[in-house]
Amino acid sequence: MGELQFQSQYRARVKEHKPIILKTRDHDLLEVDEDVAYECLTIQAMSKQLGPKNDPPVRVFMVPLSTKLLKSIIDYCKFQVEWREFVHDNPSESQKAKLKAWDAQYEKLDFNSICDLLLAASYMDVPAMTKMLSKLASTRMPRGAKENRKDPKGDGSSTQSS
């Protein structure tokens, strides 16, 4: 199926607000708007795989994540969709403050939660979330992982001699 055809079908479905149902590992069912769910490129890929001919009225996908983690991912996707819809090139001061507050909530998490979320975001393939969490994790990496090892000689610490 061509990319253009898929895009026009996607736009048509968004207007109808066809929801997608995600079944979590804890056997909970989460109903999600299609445009929000499509922020997860994994789900978008799976929908594409179904194709227009096999288009059932309701699509159910099984996601091997806990309900709690999946909800966090969906929340992020919702925020992204809203941001894109209501904020254009120049965000206002209040919108910028809202974005800052949104990012700040992730900074409050402990390192293990960040790792869990990172793995989930990477699995669901939400690029912006993966990038944000990776950056956060890189600042929080335990020093032990970096320091308790012998520095390989001649690798990484030499600069161009003058």
Next chain:
Amino acid sequence: MGGVMKPMGNCAESELKFDNAACDLQLSGIGFEELPESCIAHVLCFLSPRDIAISACTNRTFRGASLSDVVWQAKLPRDYTEVLAKAKDGARAFDTKKQIFDYLCSNVPLRGHEVEFLTQTNVEMQNRLNFDFYWLSRSRAVVYRSQGAEALDVVWGSDRRYWHWRNRRGSSYDKSAYLKQVCWLHVKGSMECSLPVGRYTLSWRFALEQSVWGFALPIELAMSVNDHETVHKLVFLKNGQSSSEAEDPSGDEYVEEVDTAWKKLYVGDFSVEEGEKDSGLGRVKLQYSLVETRGGNWKSGLWLDGVVIMPK
């Protein structure tokens, strides 16, 4: 980790991009060191090359992640394909982005364009091959550039009575310019290149022989950025101090210990602004000169290796 992958809905396994290790997702308290290689690679993108190398020692997964193209692609400057195209032996095939990074960290000679100079002695055009060098700092992945002395326009430079061209221990290039003796010291050069956006400094790389003499008067240093003169100052060569006085108070007659090591003579700073939107790069045209022609006295004992552009 491992385990059989459970398919999600009606999808082909090959469509999904995730590690097999991730599919048996026991996600409570997974710990950083158990993350799959792809996730760790995303995290390593944000570390310095030195920290990446240290992290690589943690375990096999980290080592694999540290070698991945994702990590090193992020470290390469945005115009690395153009740099490789201009590099003298950059056309060879590289297997990984890390290899490209390692190559760019070595002193990469760029194939030059021909530059025309007007010489003092006669008004004919001289074609010279411009030898610029490019390298990345291994620890911070920032761009440095330099230009060798052979690419400079040295007045009387081709006359063996006045200037010699040979190698000195510690010089960055095959040949540096050695001032045997001259009364008209006039060296200039120019460079037009693209650099990542930021602030840089320009310096001359020079050295003095123990037998140096004739530099009681200060040297005039000038620099133009994009055809606007931004620096014009007088500097004493021996101690690098700026001068507002006519002569070096310490004078030339006193025998003092001369430091013969290669040093940098700081000229000035310049900024590179973004050229194309979102490219992170800008083009800059620099012209620089080192002159001492007012005093008319003879001078000797100066080595010039070229100029160096360093990020601030």
